[in-house]
Amino acid sequence: MTHPLNILFISSEIVPFAKTGGLADVSFALPQAIKELGHEVRAMMPKYGFISERKFGIHEIVRLREMDIPVGDKLQRGSAKASFIVGQKVKVQVYFLENEFYYNRDGLYVDSKTKKDYPDNDERFIFFSKGIIETLKKLGWRPDVIHCNDWQTALVPVYLKTIYNDEPFFKGVKTVLTIHNIGYQGVFPKESFYKSGLPDEIFPQIEHNGKFNFLKAGILYADVITTVSPTYAKEIISDDEIGAGLSDVLKKRKKDIYGILNGVDYSVWSPENDKYIPVPYSIQTIETKYENKKALLRHFGLEYDEKIPVVAQISRLAEQKGFDLVEEIIDEMMKLDIQYIVLGTGEPRYEEMLEKIKKKYPRKVGIHIGFSEELAHLIEAGADIFLMPSRYEPCGLNQMYSLRYGTVPIVRKTGGLADTVEEFNPRTGKGTGFLFEKYSGQELLKALKKALSVYKNRKAWLKLMKNGMMKDFSWTASAKKYVELYQKLVTPTKKTRTVKAR
Template identity: 40%
Template sequence: MAKKLKVLFATSETHPLIKTGGLADVSGALPAALNGLDLDVRILIPGYTRVLEQMELENALKVDLLYTPGGAVRLLEGKMPGQGFPVYVVDHAGLYHRDGGPYQGAAGHEWADNALRFGTLSYVANLLSEQASPLDWQPDILHCNDWQTGLAPAYLHYSATPRARTVITIHNLAYQGVFDIKLVDSLWLPPEAVREIEGVEFHDQLSFLKAGLRFADSITTVSPTYAREIQDPFFGCGLEGLLQHRFDRLEGILNGIDTADWDPRADAHLVKNYTARTLSNGVENKRALQQELGLAQHPDVMLLGVISRLADQKGLDLFADIVPELLNDGVQICLLGSGDPVLEGRFSEFAHKHLGQFATYIGYNERLAHRMEAGIDAFIMPSRYEPCGLNQMYSMAYGTPPIVRHTGGLADSVVDAGSLENMQSDATGFVFEHADAGALLHAIRRAQAFYADLDKWHKIQRNGMACDFSWNASAAHYVELYEELLRS
């Protein structure tokens, strides 16, 4: 019998245990898909209070791994809810047992000790990936994710013991984990890690992500287009030179989505389930959404929706600039999200002034997100850059054509409809090139023209619903990458 390939998946968040964004979705779905391909996959995650509350920890004291001024770092073991594969929890009361989110306090400020919190996570990943691991299980592959685990490949590089091969996935290059260089002394790194020009130093500071990109055996991003974009100064965030140098180790693999959780045929959040053959059932979901959000009950009025973090990256300032013109057209708009206070204020003001036509929910609501994907007519995603994006895939799965900018994973997943007179036969949405309000408005205008032609609109809906955005193909691609690393 062939030996199972063993993978330790190190991440700062994973759905359903803890989530702030798309990283959690990927960190829940990809390990599950790999497990389904008969790999022995285990997740490593910090022991946040919310994680500990949700897990049945089988070994309350698995092993004391290392000591910090705040006490011992322990490793606990449990099972992934709904999946059953192992999850290792890095437990340290002083570092992780606190109110607030994984990265910020309740007031929205970054935790002052994030370098130590995620340096510890990285160091534990390193310990478990060495031949001298304290466990009786050692991975063949350590798969790191974003800056929070970026120091792990550096620790392994400077270790003298045999180790696992390493992969780091960039989910968003803009977040790099940059800290005071003096912290190197308290993060278990050797002096040469700073002295070497290709070490962990980045413009006189310590960069967790730069360390991962420099020392990992392979680098992946979450879409092919983003892998090309980040080698350009406009998208490279100062790391384009390193990425160009390591281009032969860089690969883009498009994320998938959890097709069990996001399935209009069986989604328990919906008023009425439906398929590509029963699109008319979606009318009831639109009516219910309009009622829930206080929008006027007009089934034939085009309803545009946004589900997003409100940030400059997402291009929603461009959308805010054209909202008045869209409202003059008579369309309805609903928005679910939070973030930039200025954008929150602008969208809340639209909702206040245009009752029955514009609805805003500031915050996040998983149930409402599902109901919006099923109830809106078109999804707005005008990102300035988008490493992959998941909501455009959720939208297509729900027969909701997305309107997106041509960047990153949006370019790789959405096929533009073209013009009403010359429609692209495999169209799944509407794509525009330039990050400006006029280009976005023109794309929405094209969508409005198609919406008025039900036959063509239904064609776009069905094309999107026929796409396979499951993790099957992406997970298989990762298996090929892992196996190639073990052969090299």
């Protein structure tokens, strides 16, 4: 039996407190899964102005009040407050770093008025990174591992190995940096580096194209780097486009990079116990799924016909998600015997394209620009086919949700999509969906037509649905892999400490 570890999980967003994307879901579910395996896990995030202290029972901790944290030539005051992530089986303590000036705003990273990144995002996350380390010192709680996520926390490993390197309290503390999407790197002008307080001599090592790149710095200084699927780990090293300019840096750390698939929180995403859908169902009562299909079509004012499959997407409307391919073939798609439903928000060009299609084919198309948790669940339960034609996809969660709901995924063979969906073979009855490799509209169309031909064969389609529903991508498997990695990191240190103690 391995000994229990102390893990600090740090993230710029955690459900239910703040969310812009999948990072918040991971930061909610993974710490719980690790705690369920018997480890002491705590989490930390910024205390954004919109987070209600009353609603979430956030309270002060007297000894964590009024910490002075230098950012550039200014001293900023921070306080840490506490609450819990409350799961079905465990509670995880969460610390919130508070600062009126940096966090009392209505957005996480983007100004809602200008739609642009806050100009002081560099200072906001320099402050967060230093604040995490100062909070640990004041708290007197020493983690074995600090698990960092994305660029917003990527400076923590850098601080620990430079400014805080000689502090006995942090001796032996290891760092893991998880890259959820390498497209977001935290790139700032050279002047930002001087605000960080890091030693001047490291700038030539961590700069990227003359700028201060938070993620690159973290990649170079973290003890281990993980990313959210095995295939994405290979792609960001070997393909400079997918690696977003950092492939050469990642190649230098190749032996320390691991791909661990994200999990699915089946307490939230499972048709048996989904509180948002009109009629729950399981693999044994699969026919009941069609009651949800009827409800979904009613929601969009479309007619139900069991012979016509509903093809759906829930997505950020962006090129990365393959909407340029959809744009390319949309009129050809509309000639097929399908109904098409999309939930999402994003680039104006794709929002306009979808609104036009809705006007052009009002009896075949349902579009909801925006986001709705309830509608997302209804789409997963009511659709027959789910499209994810991503240019790249670090992990992707919707294809895993779709499998559990018996909604057959059509995906591009990239990143986590390639790791979670297997091509269906009608002859053997094996496989869970349909994949296409070349990034082109015609290849996507070909995969869709292939799916539609199988859909006509009721027996084969039922087998395909059931194959997907039997897949298990729960967080427990992912958590075990992270714990193995943590153990590997701390074991040598623990051994040395034990020898010294004798």
